[in-house]
Amino acid sequence: MFCGLLLILTSLLLTGCLGEVQLNQRAIVQAIGIDLGQDGGVELTFQIFAPAASGIEISASAENAKIITASGRTVSEAVQNATLTQGKELFIGHNRIVILSKELAEKGVEQTLSYFSANAFSRQNVCMMVSEGKAKELLSAKINQGILPAETLEKIALNTREAGMLQNIKLFEFLKALENKHESSMIPVAALQPDPEGQSEKGGGEENAQSGKKGSEGGSSGNSIEQVSSISLVGMAIFSEGKMVGMLNPEESRGLMWIRDAVERTSLLVSDDKYEVASLDIFECDSKLIPVIEGKEIDFILELELQATIGEALLKEGQTVRMEDIDNLERVGEELIRKECLDAFQKAVREFQADVFNLGNLVWVKDVQIWTEIREDWPSMLKKINLEVRPDLKIDRVGLEFKSDQTPR
Amino acid sequence: MKTDTIGAGQAVLLLFLSRCFNFLNYIPAFLGRAEGMSILTGNLVSFLLQGFLLIPAILLYQRFPRQNVLEITCQKSRIFGIFLAVCYAAATLLNLTGSLVGFEYFITNAIFPKSPVIFIVISMAIVCILCARHGIQGIGRASCILAVYFLISTLFINLVSLKSADLLNIRPITEQPVASIARWASDSLAKSNELTLFILLLPQIRSGQKRTAAGFLLLSLGFVESMIFFVLSVLGDYGLIQTFPYYSLASVADISIFQRLDSLHMMLWVIVAFVRITLMAIVCKACLQTALPKKMHGWIFPFILAVSCTAAILIGSRPEIIQNISSTNPALVILLSAGVPLILLLITRKEVSPPHEKTIESVLRPTADPDEPASNRVSG
Amino acid sequence: MFRSLKTRLRAIQSRFSAQEEASPPPDPVPLGANLLDNMIHLRGLCQNSSDFLTRQIRIGSSTLQFLMMEGMVSQQTMSEILLEPLLNQPFSPDAQPGEIYDFIENRSVLATDMKDVYTDEEVLHYMMSGFVVLLMDGLTKGIAFGMQGYNFRSISEPSNEVNERGSREGFxxxxxxxxxxxxxxxxxxALKxxxxxxxxxxKTDICLVYMTDQVSSRLLREVRSRLQSIRxxxxxxxxxxxxxxxxxPWSLFSDxxxxERPDVLAAKINEGRIxxxxxxxxxxxxxxxxxxxxxxxxxxxxxxxxxxxxIRMLKYISFAAAILLPALYVAIGSFHPELLPHALLFNIAAAEExxxxxxxxxxLIIHFLYEIMREAGLRLPRSVGHAVSIVGALVIGDAAVTAGLIGAPMVLVVAATAIASFVVPSLYEPVSVxxxxxxxxxxTTGLYGIALGGLYLLVNLCSLNNFGAVYTSPITPLSLTGMRDTFIRTSFTRMQKKNVRIQNLPGMEIDNSQNG
Structure with missing residues (x-):
């Protein structure tokens, strides 16, 4: 036993080369932004955690973050160049979000993302975003929520399930779609809102509501409270073979969500003959795509099952409602869902020829023979696919208010 | 008479953990792309084949209880016995080195990219050889505890990744189903070195040898199939281009505060590599003990340590050799685990020999002379 | 009539107490008939030590000598039970030693514990054990009467094994x-x-305690032989x-x-232990x-x-935490910070900045300081003890952090580890090291090193089998009957169904062990 201990202790002398880095020598990267640099290279922006007050206390504020920029021909060269400007080793194990600029996305992201896939420290389930302008601007924006702005950026991406209009995509899901030629993927797009200097911008407040934040009236300093953030999500970008081929705005992209079975909660605004406007809060949604294959003719049926409750309701002048009128609301809701689905399908599949709904895999699993034949021509076959939507909406609860008529039965 | 024995349950878990190393360390990139269903079916076929391969060994054991193939051969002809023992020892040593290399490959690729090969190899080899000196009882009992921890952790990782699982990602086979399945089956068979270990360990198992074989095969089959299922359904084809697919699965799975399960996974890896290397060292020593005279027995473990470390360090610096030694040729496994017992069965068709206890006692006992009185025993 | 029995008992006794050696001390000298010679010889052996007391009386025509050691004998017992009946017995004026011996031996009960002594060694042994030895002129043997009256600590609560509802008696x-x-x-x-x-x-008295209907005879022989080999x-x-x-002996864990408690001992021997x-x-x-x-x-x-x-589960978790918590903290902080949740990592990074x-x-520094303080607190006299705890709290807790020597999370880790290590006091030694x-x-090597170290420790633990008893039983090899009292404690109705004997647990080789 003693010899054993001695042997082990001597072998410990070989350490020191295992890559031990003390915490105060690590620059903890929280967000990475990738822009197209000059000469076709990339320009990277890192947001790192640099506490304003070192010691025990950290306050939750935007002062806890700093920016590092570096450029190079590839991502790894840029990371290497980043160490030339500061004294800590970059640690990307805690990275939360990767933001690609729109220019880069249109040029093609496969080569850029291979760094994150191969690196031992990077996480495969980071969130992804495309930025309307430069990624650097997004990362440099001041956000007053969370310990540092990158945390809020990640939470904006994760919060998409509240609104049900956009979907958060993780890196490995994107890379998985990239592996197959016939699959496509999508990433949410964020944009920097213009800074409302001294103006009360209701539009800005509403757009912030889209990403789930409550913003009060804008104002930089002085006698009004600052806005939480100036970033908001503006749509979904569709990628095909690693290149961005188009973008859908939030209303259109909800249709994508219906078909992908990615909606958890959302709110539909409908109106019929009795209701001026009613908001149906959908709290449960299941959708299933079923392929129908006849020879080389492939069509799909989308079956949706939804459950909703009535949110706010404004009746038309002089109208009262009864429980039976809910059925009408259901029908109107279903119509709206059908329209959204078909619009999204039209745009994504027919127009952009992007198979974001796993249509190819569904055919593959159902009928291997046909798939081996049509596999090569799948992008052109996408144009001819028809979608039949069969939504089934049930409103089984009405909320705390219900303006029924006064007539006793 | 007493020998260094383990129970059937301990043997099952020992072999199972050893088998799991192969699975965790599996690098699909070396075999090329394939559809999900062919992998699943190929593994099923290979386990069925392994069941058949073990039949000659069990029949031989029933004919000659308490003896393994080496002892039976030694009784017949000493020369052949030594030759066979050296063959088995060489095969086991090769597997040991392969396991060391595979383990080091994982650590240097996934956990410590900046570490030198020599450190990982030497530290692991030293700890394993030191534990192998305690004999099979120590590692057998430890493997029960480790197996519980292992199963719970993998169950946890699987449950957490269940929410991202999608059956669509497991593709059916498009072309040449038989060839594709056969390729994966033979690859899985080529990695089943536990069969050789099992037949050499047969005398050590106190009772229920058939139960051990059946239990080990079923448990391994269930585990491997479920793991492949989860990797494919969550990661799909992306998983097949990863160097270590299960490791990627563990790093992707997250639920509330458990964000990075890949370091938990690294512990699992260390555990199964440790069990496998220790077990192989014990069996290799046993084989060499039958071949060498008694006064050299003390040098066997240092010899194993030196050879495996040197070979592993040399191979570890050249990844192309790693691909070559992860062979997909099951011939060696089939020969050693089924061929030799089958030949012995045919040769000794009409004989039944009494159990030769002296030989067994000297084999597979920790380094202590049984004739020493207890109070003078030196430990360590 | 009892003489043959006594001889046989004496033979067994002498087999246990005989010291076979080549080197001195010399063989015991049997007592002679001459009292004076015996007395000179005995005093000479004791180097005329000051606590060697003698008292001579005459009964009839015989000279009786009482020998005892100072302070070992209860004077009251001696005078009431031994001297008074002896002196009040109407012996004839020319009573021979044999007659007096016969009276003492066969016709009276002067002490419950009476033994014949034949050699000088036995005389001294009994005297030093608190017996009164009676030598008579003309008799080649003496009688030892058990009248111990030395002072000893009264039965008090054991300080190391504190409990709430058990008895307060300790050995x-x-x-x-x-x-x-x-x-x-x-x-x-059955208790023997x-x-x-x-x-x-x-010449310390050692006593083996066991239940004859539970214990394994092989185990008994092994224990005896090991103890006999002590020199x-x-x-x-x-x-x-x-x-x-x-x-x-080199193992970290003691098997x-x-x-310190008699009730615990009684419970253990009922399971076949010694x-x-x-x-x-x-x-x-x-x-x-x-x-x-x-x-x-x-x-x-x-x-x-x-x-x-x-509480059992808590103990296991505390044991694991006491060993691993600081190591995990160091390993994760230095090598694998991606394992920590974000907010925790920020706090630690800010503290370590x-x-x-x-x-x-x-x-290492903080734990070493803690061990110093703990050891000092043990050895210091009670009056200064308070100062140690105050200084400890100040030094480790406050001053080190404010001075910027260590980070605040480290203090928390040290405190948690220290408290956790006291939950299982019998393992305190291995835990500290x-x-x-x-x-x-x-x-130095992160989680990989901890994993290797843990595995090495585990295999060493599992391979301990002193006396053939597997150290990690009943966890492995698994015994469901034994497990009812390991991680959990099942109810007594279930525990009374089957009696557990340690040699019957699976994997044990106590009954057919030929070595340790």
């Missing part, structure tokens, strides 16, 4: 008091005490015997248990000892089953 120093405490609790004829002496100079001069505490009974009582120490040894016994305490059997199970030492050095080993492993 004391004299072995006979301890034996009586055990006998009072186990009123079964086997006394013999060990130690060339100290020490002095046996002062049970700790002297422990290395001879252990399987691997010989100790206890206890060793040592005169002069309140700690009894118990063999064989399993790892899971470290986590069992008598309190578990007084509480309700659910609470007892909860301005500290001068790496995490491993911080951990292992903690440092794992900190070094974790700080």
């Amino acid at each position: 004391t120093e004299p072995i006979r008091v301890n034996m009586s405490m055990v006998r009072r609790r186990v009123k079964s004829p 005490f086997e006394l013999f002496t060990l130690g060339k100079k100290s 020490l001069d002095m046996i002062l505490t049970s700790g002297y015997l422990q290395p001879f009974l252990e399987g691997k 010989v248990g100790t206890t 206890a060793v009582l040592v005169d002069g120490t309140p700690f009894a040894l118990i063999v064989p000892y399993l790892f899971s016994e470290n986590f069992q305490s008598l309190d578990d059997y007084a509480h309700r089953a659910y609470y007892a199970s909860f 301005t500290t001068p030492f790496p995490l491993m050095i911080e951990a 292992l903690r440092f080993v794992f900190i070094i492993l974790g700080g």
Whole structure:
């Protein structure tokens, strides 16, 4: 036993080369932004955690973050160049979000993302975003929520399930779609809102509501409270073979969500003959795509099952409602869902020829023979696919208010 | 008479953990792309084949209880016995080195990219050889505890990744189903070195040898199939281009505060590599003990340590050799685990020999002379 | 009529107490008939020591000499039970020694514990054990009367094994008091005490305690042979015997248990174990000892089953935490910070921003300081003890952090570890050392090193099988009957269904063990 201990202790002398880095020598990267640099290279922006007050206390504020920029021909060269400007080793194990600029996305992201896939420290389930302008601007924006702005950026991406209009995509899901030629993927797009200097911008407040934040009236300093953030999500970008081929705005992209079975909660605004406007809060949604294959003719049926409750309701002048009128609301809701689905399908599949709904895999699993034949021509076959939507909406609860008529039965 | 024995349950878990190393360390990139269903079916076929391969060994054991193939051969002809023992020892040593290399490959690729090969190899080899000196009882009992921890952790990782699982990602086979399945089956068979270990360990198992074989095969089959299922359904084809697919699965799975399960996974890896290397060292020593005279027995473990470390360090610096030694040729496994017992069965068709206890006692006992009185025993 | 029995008993007794050696001390000299010669010889052996007391009286025509050691004999007992009846007995004026001997031996009960002594060694041995030895002129043997009256510590609560609902009695120093405490609790004829002496100079009384209907005879023979092989001069505490009974003296974990409580001892011997009582120490040894016994305490059997199970789990978790918590903290902070949740990592990073030492050095310094303080608190006289705790809290807690020497999370880790290590007191020694080993492993090689170290420790634990008893039983090899009292404690209705004997647990080789 003693010899054993001695042997082990001597072998410990070989350490020191295992890559031990003390915490105060690590620059903890929280967000990475990738822009197209000059000469076709990339320009990277890192947001790192640099506490304003070192010691025990950290306050939750935007002062806890700093920016590092570096450029190079590839991502790894840029990371290497980043160490030339500061004294800590970059640690990307805690990275939360990767933001690609729109220019880069249109040029093609496969080569850029291979760094994150191969690196031992990077996480495969980071969130992804495309930025309307430069990624650097997004990362440099001041956000007053969370310990540092990158945390809020990640939470904006994760919060998409509240609104049900956009979907958060993780890196490995994107890379998985990239592996197959016939699959496509999508990433949410964020944009920097213009800074409302001294103006009360209701539009800005509403757009912030889209990403789930409550913003009060804008104002930089002085006698009004600052806005939480100036970033908001503006749509979904569709990628095909690693290149961005188009973008859908939030209303259109909800249709994508219906078909992908990615909606958890959302709110539909409908109106019929009795209701001026009613908001149906959908709290449960299941959708299933079923392929129908006849020879080389492939069509799909989308079956949706939804459950909703009535949110706010404004009746038309002089109208009262009864429980039976809910059925009408259901029908109107279903119509709206059908329209959204078909619009999204039209745009994504027919127009952009992007198979974001796993249509190819569904055919593959159902009928291997046909798939081996049509596999090569799948992008052109996408144009001819028809979608039949069969939504089934049930409103089984009405909320705390219900303006029924006064007539006793 | 007493020998260094383990129970059937301990043997099952020992072999199972050893088998799991192969699975965790599996690098699909070396075999090329394939559809999900062919992998699943190929593994099923290979386990069925392994069941058949073990039949000659069990029949031989029933004919000659308490003896393994080496002892039976030694009784017949000493020369052949030594030759066979050296063959088995060489095969086991090769597997040991392969396991060391595979383990080091994982650590240097996934956990410590900046570490030198020599450190990982030497530290692991030293700890394993030191534990192998305690004999099979120590590692057998430890493997029960480790197996519980292992199963719970993998169950946890699987449950957490269940929410991202999608059956669509497991593709059916498009072309040449038989060839594709056969390729994966033979690859899985080529990695089943536990069969050789099992037949050499047969005398050590106190009772229920058939139960051990059946239990080990079923448990391994269930585990491997479920793991492949989860990797494919969550990661799909992306998983097949990863160097270590299960490791990627563990790093992707997250639920509330458990964000990075890949370091938990690294512990699992260390555990199964440790069990496998220790077990192989014990069996290799046993084989060499039958071949060498008694006064050299003390040098066997240092010899194993030196050879495996040197070979592993040399191979570890050249990844192309790693691909070559992860062979997909099951011939060696089939020969050693089924061929030799089958030949012995045919040769000794009409004989039944009494159990030769002296030989067994000297084999597979920790380094202590049984004739020493207890109070003078030196430990360590 | 009892003489043959006595001779046989004496033969067995002398076999246990005989010291066969080539070197001196010289062979015992039998007593001669001349009293004066005997007295000169005995005094010479004792170097005329000041506590060698004698008292001579004449009865009839015989000279009687009472020998005793100062302070060992109860004067009241001696005068009431021994001297008074003897002096009041109407002997004839020319009574011969044989007659007086016959009266004492066969016709009276002057003491319950009476023995014949034949050699000078036996005389001295009994005198030093608190007996009064009677020598008569003309008689070649003496009689020893048991009238111990020396002072000893009264029965008090054991300080190391505190509990809520068990008895407050702990062992004391004299072995006979301890034996009586055990006998009072186990009123079964199967309970047997086997006394013999060990130690060339100290001739300490050692007692083996076991239940004849439970114990394995092989185990008994093994224990006896190991104890007989001891060649020490002095046996002062049970700790002297422990290395001879252990399987691997170099091992971190001890596979010989100790206890200070008679009820615990009684419970253990009922499972087929053997206890060793040592005169002069309140700690009894118990063999064989399993790892899971470290986590069992008598309190578990007084509480309700659910609470007892909860406390057991707590003990296992505390044990793991006491060893691994600082090592994990150091390893994760230095090598794998991606394992921590974001907010925690930020707090730790901010705290470590301005500290001068790496995490491993911080951990080592603080734990070392803590050990110093703990040891100082043990050895200091009670009056100064308070100062130690105040200084400790100040130094470790406040000043070190404010001075920027260590980070605040490290203080929390140290505090949690320290408290956790006291939950299982019997494992305190291995835990303290292992903690440092794992900190070094974790700080130099990260989680990989901790995993390797843990595996090595586990295999070493699993391969301990002193006396053939597997140390990690009943966890592995698994025994469901044994497991009902390991991680949880099932109710007594279930426990009464089957009696557990340690040699019957699976994997045990106590009955057919030929070595340790």
